Amino acid sequence: MKHTISVLVENKSGVLSRISGLFARRGFNIDSLAVGTTEDKNISRITLVVEGDDYIAEQATKQLNKQIDVIKVKKLNRDEITRRELVLVKVKMSAAQRGEIVDIVKIMQGQIVDLSPTTLTVEMCDRPDKIDILIEMLSHYNIIEVARTGTIALQKGAEFV
């Protein structure tokens, strides 16, 4: 099972390495990790997606909380959050294939952000499962490179971490 954990941390050097080290050491599997500053420049938000059972999720939350530089930790309920991920996919194609790919991108509500005679680059920002579909569809062509940011998430409505 995948758990999404939102972590507010002090924006200091070494914090990310402490947290990733903690996960490696305790054998927790990180599916994705996204980090960036918040409205307060002294605070960063780390959004973690962790694979594991409830015990792992609880332990991960507790061990994160134990870190001195961690200000707040919240395990987010899957149904109560807005999740987004950004992906860039570079596909190699022939002129004949271009139309088909453009169709896929249109249906998936992505955008073509770069074009060359033999390649195009698709950008899409959506739920991680939608991005999986895009990549699956494009995999029938020749994908050269994929870059995903990892999931970021916020709670719906007035709730906050």
Place this chain on the structure above:
Amino acid sequence: MITGAEAIVRSLEQEGVEIIFGYPGATICPLYDKLSKSNIKHILVRHEQHAGHEASGYARIKQKPGVCMTTSGPGATNLITALGTAYMDSIPLVALTGQVDTDLLGRDVFQEVDITGSVAPFTKYSYLVKNAADIPRIFKEAFHIASTGRPGPVLIDIPVNVQNHKLEFFVPGEVNLRGYKPTIKGHVGQIKRVCRAINSAAKPLICVGGGIFTAKGQKELKQFAETVNIPIVSTMMGIGAVPTDHPLYLGMLGMHGKTIANQAISDADLLILIGARVSDRAVLLPARVGKQTAIVHIDIDPAEIGKNLSTLIPVVGDAKEILTQVMNVQPEIKSNEWIELLNSKKSKIEPDYRPRKFGINPKAFVNLFTEKLPDDHIYCADVGQNQLWSAANCRIKTGRFLTSGGLGTMGYSIPAAIGAKFADPEKTVVAVCGDGSFQMNMMELATICQNDVDIKIVVMKNNKLGLVKEIQKSAYKNNEVAVDLTGSPNIPFIAKAYGIPARTIDNMDEAEEAINEMLTYKGTYLLECVVDANESSV
């Protein structure tokens, strides 16, 4: 304006530091230079690992952070084992390491090592000081973090040029870290649940760990157990939480523990864990215990609760505080039935103190030795068979039992004893080790001589790494590999080379007289006890 090194010394003085255990080197020289002008005493160790262990022994007795310092590179890496040892046993340390010049960081220059990165898994926190102006704040925070909540080691890495930079010194105000606010008081609702659980239990049992000493809650524990009439077992770290001859105390539990203590764990219907981690050595089958027994877990570290044992009632906070809270709710006083049942079983199990055909009976020796020692003695046990002989047979009354419980670090006892003696010079401090562990710390005999330290050392000599030998016997078809200590020196001769009087005994008939001789001698004394290599741990 003062230099970074002067600011460090001043910060240490502000924190009330009286003694530092350390070993110098190039990148920590500015600090040593300024430290010499302070009243803070410096003890030169003979290996950096022991600087950490000495600070640990000191911290455990003084109940405040022990301080150790080393140079960069190998000085810092040698300290790692001591930091890991302190981390596992939740001992407050502040470790200072020199570091190469900030302009050279990351270039793999001479004696550079990423020590803050290396120790991240087993320090509570660490700092790399890049700006001398941060020194007063960092030192204030470091002592706060090391000594509050669940204590632990904090490392401060200080590049050599930062030690020479100038800054305007200031005394920092209260530490306020928004990500670090340990819970002290127990949740009122949880306290009530604990009392209800006690009221409905027929066979309640307390299991106490090292956390009780951190909380300074020995008195409250004794009061609680006596008032409510609940028997007590302890982990190795919890030995001495109540006097070992207390009528409610059943002994240490676990793999190498007392049969009666383990039996009590499996028979109990309510287990109250206080400041204990429930490690694999303490409870072999945590899953099974959790199924049959309701578990109350009192710990200051929420991450320990539910980690190894599924808990019915978690109570986060300081053990002393929580025990007082529980007492105030006045749980029902339990009948004697369960205690009498345990006592009837207990009296059937006699410890094996019979004389041996060859050598000393180490179990009988430990028992006799601790009987001869003053009630408030500090007993430092090393790691190996000697640790198990000590743990199971020592008598601790008002004193302390210090050992490396979590990490099982061989060579802990002598440096820990040195540190403990500096913390409380009035107390009789003893170190009991094996011939294997002695050879991991014997260089500290020089530290003892240089500083006129008075500790009593017992070396259990069987010419084997006995505990490993036992594992090889039971699990590897008696295939003894690399456990023979042939080639070891004559240990009393080693002591005498340092000017330390020493004696060997190989017969229990001599034991009492030899112990008396050792205890009446003013100064460090080493007693070697010859033990049969096939003597079992339990």
